[in-house]
Amino acid sequence: MDGCLNGGAQIRPDSGTPARELTSHLEEMYKKLPQSHPDNNDTKFIYANYLDGTFSDKAKSLLHTNYHAVEKMNTALNIKW
Incomplete structure (x- = not known):
C-alpha cells in the first residue's frame, strides 16, 4: 500500500x-480499505502470461505500491517565504 496521507494539497x-x-x-x-x-x-491470464504470476517481482514492480514515511527536510531549501 502506498500514498501520501495528508500531504500537500490534501485534506486539512x-x-x-x-x-x-x-x-x-x-x-x-486506509488500513481498513479492502x-x-x-x-x-482475464486477470489470471494476464498475471500468468505477462507478469510471471500474481506475486512475482514483475507484478509487484508494475502494479503494486508500498507506503513509506518521508522524513521532513530541515534545510535552507525548505524555508517558506
Whole structure:
C-alpha cells in the first residue's frame, strides 16, 4: 500500500482538530480499505502470461505500491517565504 496521507494539497483538519490526530485517523481508515484480488479469468491470464504470476517481482514492480514515511527536510531549501 502506498500514498501520501495528508500531504500537500490534501485534506486539512477542521478547526480545533490537531493535524496529527487527523493523520492518525486517515492511516487507520486506509488500513481498513479492502484489497483487490484477481479472481477473474482475464486477470489470471494476464498475471500468468505477462507478469510471471500474481506475486512475482514483475507484478509487484508494475502494479503494486508500498507506503513509506518521508522524513521532513530541515534545510535552507525548505524555508517558506
